[in-house]
Amino acid sequence: MPTTATAVQNGKTQRRRKPASARRDDDAPIIPILARKVREVEAKAQRGKLGPTNRVKFQVIAFLVREERARVKADDAIADGVRAELLKRLDGVATILAKTAARDTSLIQLLEVDQATSPVARRMRRDWLLESGAELAPDELIITDAAPAAAPVVPPALAERQVVPEAIEARKLANPFLAPDLTMRAPKETPRRRLDGWELMGPLYKAFETGAGGGSATMDLPGVPEFDRVSPRGLEIMPHQSRFLEAVREGHRTFLLADEPGLGKTAESVLAASVADAYPLLAVVPNVVKMNWAREVKRWTPQRRATVISGDGEDIDAFADVFIVNYEILDRHLSWLSSLGLKGMVVDEAHFIKNLTSQRSQNVLALAGRIREQVRDPLMLALTGTPLINDVEDFDAIWRFLGWTNGEKPGAELMGKLDSTGMTPADKAFYPEARDAVISMGIVRRKKKDVAKDLPDKLVADLPVELDDEYGRSIRQAEKELGERLAARYRRIIDARGDRGLAPGQVDDDIVRLVAQNELEESKAAGTGSENVFTMVRRIGQAKALLAADYALQLQRSVDKVVFFAKHIDVMDAAEAHFAAAGLRTVSIRGDQSTPARQQAIDAFNTDPEVGVAVCSLTAAGVGLNMQAASNVVLAELSWTAAEQTQAIDRVHRIGQDEPVTAWRIIAAHTIDTKIAELIDSKQGLAQRALDGDAVDPQSSDSVQLSALMHLLRQALGAE
The missing domain is CATH 3.40.50.10810 (Tandem AAA-ATPase domain)
Structure with missing residues (x-):
């Protein structure tokens, strides 16, 4: 046991006196642990990935920082110089907590003194203290779970919105009592398990x-x-x-x-x-x-x-x-x-x-x-x-x-x-x-x-298109200006803090991420009112609309039915106008349709030989629909997630499809569109590792939006 471990006296946790030859960390062995944990939380927050586990970590770190600060100030055995150094290190941990909370304001409420009281938080605190060499009182070692309070199904805020259809009242009157489930029994008391104390x-x-x-x-x-004991006759x-x-x-x-x-x-x-x-x-x-x-x-x-x-x-x-x-x-x-x-x-x-x-x-x-x-x-x-x-x-x-x-x-x-x-x-x-x-x-x-060995493979083929008109040139200029704006922010930060030994041409990845994250948050807040990554991608979609529609038109003439996906309504409108001008009959699947109207459009596409193209919203038609009458998909606009793209393609690549499926992605060359396509493809690695056990190299867990902005900034700095 380290000499700095705490001793239990009168049921309380107390700190042992260290010998004069002890290392500096022996005065507060918990501080290196807190420093390591707070960096883990900070890294997750920078990527916008603060899940439940890391939120609990945040709580416990804040709690232990307060606890350790009070202990260091009150311990007369610590020399004044050592005390000042320890408090400075604790302030460093607290500063990272504050910066993390500023990035995710929902964390601020977790800084309250009484927050780290859940069984999970108390177990985490106990484990870290034991790791530091502390000896804890028996009541701190054994942590039990309080019985959860039954939450109402209908929260008070939704009470006034509840409806009970008359037909349901009739069902209740026909059988006013639910048949008791005789298999239900009072839950047996669960014995303590070896892992009960672990997070x-x-x-x-x-x-x-x-x-x-x-x-x-x-x-x-x-x-x-x-x-086959379950299928109805004929299936x-x-x-x-x-x-x-x-x-x-x-x-x-x-x-x-x-x-x-x-x-x-x-x-x-x-x-x-x-x-x-x-x-x-x-x-x-x-x-x-x-x-x-x-x-x-x-x-x-x-x-x-x-x-x-x-x-x-x-x-x-x-x-x-x-x-x-x-x-x-x-x-x-x-x-x-x-x-x-x-x-x-x-x-x-x-x-x-x-x-x-x-x-x-x-x-x-x-x-x-x-x-x-x-x-x-x-x-x-x-x-x-x-x-x-x-x-x-x-x-x-x-x-x-x-x-x-x-x-x-x-x-x-x-x-x-x-x-x-x-x-x-x-x-x-x-x-x-x-x-x-x-x-x-x-x-x-x-x-x-x-x-499904009989299911054909699917191919995603990129078709670069050149935006060589005035509108396309204005997009590239706006993209360049955005990169320069980000680079100017980066340089101001570097000038204010100094380059800290950066080699010529080298960039600080942490500052790149910080600048990109701030831009992304400002863009989300600004919406469509200013030039940002979201409005830029939308303009690229608008610029590609007729090019993508024309390709789909030519494709349809060769392969029969085609599914055309776009993200924005104006792109869909432009494509439908182009198809109509060419005399091509289409159906449309949008988010504002009624369910019967949508199903009628799907049925017409799958069964009517006169319908050549289904023009679909990437978000409204990307899940759950069966459009296997086609074997070709045109993606006029890119999604922000690999999952959304996969879901769209799989409206065609389904059981019953007997032809190879090809998804044609229309990519605006020499724009951020190219990088977004690359980023979407790289995002497949997470699911392949976690679900399929594939040996895929870990990729960044940053969002596509954040990664695209970081790319623009590095490009403006000459690092890419």
Whole structure:
């Protein structure tokens, strides 16, 4: 034990006196630990990746800085000169905390004195003190979890918005009492486990972030059954779908179904509800796929009735088996849905709930919690082909929805699996075992190349176009001016602090990031009112609109049907006008359409030979739709995420497609468009490491917007 360790006297933690020959850190061995931890939090904050674990770290660092400062000031055994040095080092840690809080103002409230009181925070504090060599009192070593208070499904702010359709009242009158679930029992008291004292969420995320253990993130599934016992007459499920359904038949009830887009997750979910008899079933889905969900229910389980909830739900079938609602209106239906006796819940495109502060996520998690209170082992399915958008902690909300964790620690079942490994996060071998434990809870990830051998490969081909008119030249000039503006900010900072030994032509990456981050935040606040990276990319899209439309027109004449994706309405408008002038019949899929109108457009594209092009919004039509009548996609504008691009292409690259699929990306040469395309491609690495276990070199976790601005700045400084 180090000589600076604390001793326990009268049940209190106290500091031992050090010998004169001790090192400087012996007076405050916790300070190097705090310095290391605060740098970890700062690095995450700079990338906009402060998830729950790092927010708790922030709390504990602030708490320990205050605690250690008070101790150093009061310890008479510390020489005045040493005391001044220690306080200066603590001030350095506090300064980084303040700068981090200034970058993310939601952290400011975590600086309150009474914030670091959750069990997770107290465990983290205890572990750091033990690492520093402290001896703690028994009441500090044993930390128990308080029983969580049951949160209402309907928060007070939404109470006035609640509606109860008349048809639901009729259903309640027909059966005023929910049938009791006789399988529910009072929860058994969970025995203390070896890992109860460890902070485990961070290690679990790390296990996936590093792809620990390799291999695809798919639980062990039963073999393909000899007979297809679930498909209705005239239909047949694929082998990979039947294996998933066999797992449901054997009793597994929670799944993160993360198959690549186009492998039939909707059909699997509909059939899983039938196998598990999980009715009534609630499906929370994007608005654009509500109609498709109802059709899939009718197609795969014709004996069941589905109803789509729209608006205040006046037209719903209250006695239906499957209730389908979109995220945007879920808030007004929470009250009656929470009392309906749901036995299952599906969240489609589950990455929509990754932001835990959003009302959308809170609504979904509140309903999921109520279902688990009412039903033993309900069927809970989270569907998404792209569960990770920016950071591995995007898993957090999905794991909470499935009941695997509560955000602070693993649930009882997962904790049991982790405990059975016989290891702790201090053991390197713990991480592949931990990843496997989470996967065994119900992660199912299949890739098209593995399970659909008859599905053709897809190719993304870039088509550079030259913006050589006056408008194009003005874009390049604006891009140059933005880079020079960023470079001027960079130089002012360097001049103010000095170059600190930078070699000629060398740039300070930390300052580059800081300048780019500030520009990005200002751009988001300014919106379209000033020239910034967002308005510049939009202008590039406008400049490419007719070029992309003309290419799609020529392509359509050679290959028949084409799907044309754009991000902005004015680009779509320009393309449709161009197609109309050429006499080409098109359909349009936009965010402001009603669900029936959207489905009618999709059906016309897939079945009417006269319809040559579907002009689609990248955000409104990028998920859940089946447009496999085409095998060619034109991406007129680039997305800010690789996931959004993948989702768009996979509207065509789906089961049933019998031709090679090619996505043609229209790239504005000699502009930031080229760099954005490169950045989007580099973002594939995170999901490949975390979900597929591929040996892909780690790429930057910065957003595409931030990386693009850093590129512009380096280019203006002559570093690229």
